[in-house]
Amino acid sequence: MAETTPWLTETEQHAWRSFVRLHDKLVNRLAREVQAESGLSVADYGVLVHLTEVPDGRLRVLELAKALEWEKSRISHHIGRMAKRGLVVRDGCPSDGRAAFIVVTPAGREAIAAAAPRHVEAVRRLFINPLTPAELAMLAQISNRILDELEKECE
Amino acid sequence: MAETTPWLTETEQHAWRSFVRLHDKLVNRLAREVQAESGLSVADYGVLVHLTEVPDGRLRVLELAKALEWEKSRISHHIGRMAKRGLVVRDGCPSDGRAAFIVVTPAGREAIAAAAPRHVEAVRRLFINPLTPAELAMLAQISNRILDELEKECE
Numbered sequence: 001m002a003e004t005t006p007w008l009t010e011t012e013q014h015a016w017r018s019f020v021r022l023h024d025k026l027v028n029r030l031a032r033e034v035q036a037e038s039g040l041s042v043a044d045y046g047v048l049v050h051l052t053e054v055p056d057g058r059l060r061v062l063e064l065a066k067a068l069e070w071e072k073s074r075i076s077h078h079i080g081r082m083a084k085r086g087l088v089v090r091d092g093c094p095s096d097g098r099a100a101f102i103v104v105t106p107a108g109r110e111a112i113a114a115a116a117p118r119h120v121e122a123v124r125r126l127f128i129n130p131l132t133p134a135e136l137a138m139l140a141q142i143s144n145r146i147l148d149e150l151e152k153e154c155e
Numbered sequence: 156m157a158e159t160t161p162w163l164t165e166t167e168q169h170a171w172r173s174f175v176r177l178h179d180k181l182v183n184r185l186a187r188e189v190q191a192e193s194g195l196s197v198a199d200y201g202v203l204v205h206l207t208e209v210p211d212g213r214l215r216v217l218e219l220a221k222a223l224e225w226e227k228s229r230i231s232h233h234i235g236r237m238a239k240r241g242l243v244v245r246d247g248c249p250s251d252g253r254a255a256f257i258v259v260t261p262a263g264r265e266a267i268a269a270a271a272p273r274h275v276e277a278v279r280r281l282f283i284n285p286l287t288p289a290e291l292a293m294l295a296q297i298s299n300r301i302l303d304e305l306e307k308e309c310e
Contacts, residue, residue: 139174
């Protein structure tokens with residue numbers, strides 16, 4: 001299969017590299033700007049966003065891994081570090097006694113509430129404002145087109 | 156400044172999250188598919204791409220960090236691990252004796268040559284094929300529009 005795949009054209013390669021570079025550059029800038037002020041890394045912020053959007057601020061480890069697109073081992077390590085800082089706690093699953101849930105703490109809720117305005121300001125300035133509403137809509141549509149294909153392939 | 160920034164609209168938030176989710180999902184899929192076969196992680200692959208595209212396969216640490224959008228500490232750690240596997244070597248800077256260059260080894264060149272067809276096949280299948288040529292061109296244009304702004308802001 002790989003042997004017969006045509007090499008990327010210059011245009012295709014350019015599109016792919018620009019996409020990856022844009023993501024990495026945005027995330028680095030967000031990291032620098034938001035972390036400097038709030039002490040939350042981009043990863044911390046992502047975990048807290050997902051936890052604070054669900055009832056009781058509580059998700060299964062595997063649900064959180066899926067929402068973040070992280071490998072399970074990365075979640076475990078990261079949650080361990082966030083738990084030490086008091087931002088989340090692990091909560092045992094009553095049916096089998098294992099720690100299967102992650103719950104945001106009041107300190108975690110305070111941390112993301114404090115960081116969110118700065119995060120929103122940076123996303124707006126760096127990502128939203130350079131684009132017209134039509135371009136933003138097109139970007140969302142293109143992203144979702146590829147995501148749909150990826151999700152079909154995974155089933 | 157942050158205090159007066161309007162919250163993201165639902166459309167804006169959707170565009171931002173789709174973009175981040177798409178990147179993370181693509182990179183995870185590439186990692187699984189390419190690493191399983193070649194033993195190169197996405198990070199290894201990125202380092203080797205940049206080194207094998209320049210004359211002599213040799214870049215200053217800071218040039219490599221900039222090309223990859225990585226923090227300097229991440230580069231140092233990652234290059235250390237790649238050097239242990241024989242994929243790159245550090246090369247001292249004659250003027251001050253510090254190891255300021257990273258050079259790809261013949262083993263590093265072999266590793267990326269072996270991984271590249273699989274990587275290209277995956278990028279084509281997961282990222283290029285779901286889009287029309289017009290959408291791909293639009294995505295590149297949008298990415299570059301934002302990148303230009305980011306680069307202006309950094310100067």
